[in-house]
Amino acid sequence: MAEHALSAEPTHSRWNADLPPRLTITSGDVVHFECQDSSGAQIHPGMTAQELTTIDRGKVHALTGPVAVHGATPGDVLQIDVLKVRHKGWGWSSVIEGMGFLQQRFRGPFLFHWDLDETETRSLAPAAVPLRPFCGIMGVVPAERGEFRTRAPGIFGGNLDVRELYAGSTLYLPVQQPDALFSCGDAHAAQGDGEVCINGIECPSDVTLRFNLHKAKFLAGPLLESAATQTEADRGSWLVLESATDALEAARHATDRMIDLLTEHWSIEPVHAYLLCSVAMKLQLSQVVNEPMITVAAAISKSVLPPRSLF
Secondary structure, rough: OEEEEEEOOEEEEEEOOOOOOEEEOOOEEEEEEEOOOOOOOOOOOOOOOOOOOOOOHHOOOEEEEEEEOOOOOOOOOOEEEEEEEEEEOEEEEOOOOOOOOOOOOHHHHHHHEOOOOOOOOOOOOOOOOOOOOOEEEEEEEEEEOOOOOOOOOOOOEOOOOOOOOOOOEEEEEOOOOOOOOOEEEEOOOOOEEEOOOOOEOOOOOOEEEEEEOOOOOOOOOOEEOOOOOOOOOOOEEEEEEEOOOOOHHHHHHHHHHHHHHHHHHHHOOOEEEEEEEHHHHHEEEEOOOOOOOOEEEEEEEEEHHOOOOOO
């Protein structure tokens, strides 16, 4: 195992298999990523809402990468262990006209600055918001050739905005292109399910990830093994992640895949797995604002099932 460090710049804001990798690693390696905030360092403390309207939106998401994983080919699974995500003491959230879940009610522009302590922020009185930093975007390059904006998530991962991707969690992604070409960024110090105003607490961050490659393993889409937290009694959860233009379609696909997961790895008969999902699974809207895609997570607590290593 080797350790590597990757500075934020030059960032990129497009998925493109022809983008040269900034780093090549082997399975088992650890990478320390420096990540800018989602604006690409265009937003700063003290900035006004009017100034927000002048930023270059073509730079939004400002990912760090790509990282090539030696020997990765389509049909493999890339395991990403989230070892650390640390904010840098400051973040922001906004309302932007024409964006967000309630865009007819809240038209913006509006910009709010957060001062971040290590584990919470009290910037929006009287609320005390707990902080669990995570990367809103973690993905391999998509299977399609060409250049694509990073807003829509997919089978490759990407802009999932799943709040359970905090330190201690593990994300599994199906490799789509040779060398996988992984990138990450868009860190949030905190985010609610749905990310309804279109932002979490956007923040620059330092992120440490460990990569393991599992050869010739089938995975239909992103799978997340979340970690236990100090504020939750359970040991974390298994989350199947699906993105689609229709929330019910995404929820059905996520439930279908959860049944397959239970059948394959816990030897539960499909009809019994269906029943278990009905009594123990949570369906949650992870994000509803990355148009045209909605991301649904189907989650079962690890406390319900015997421990398993899936790959």
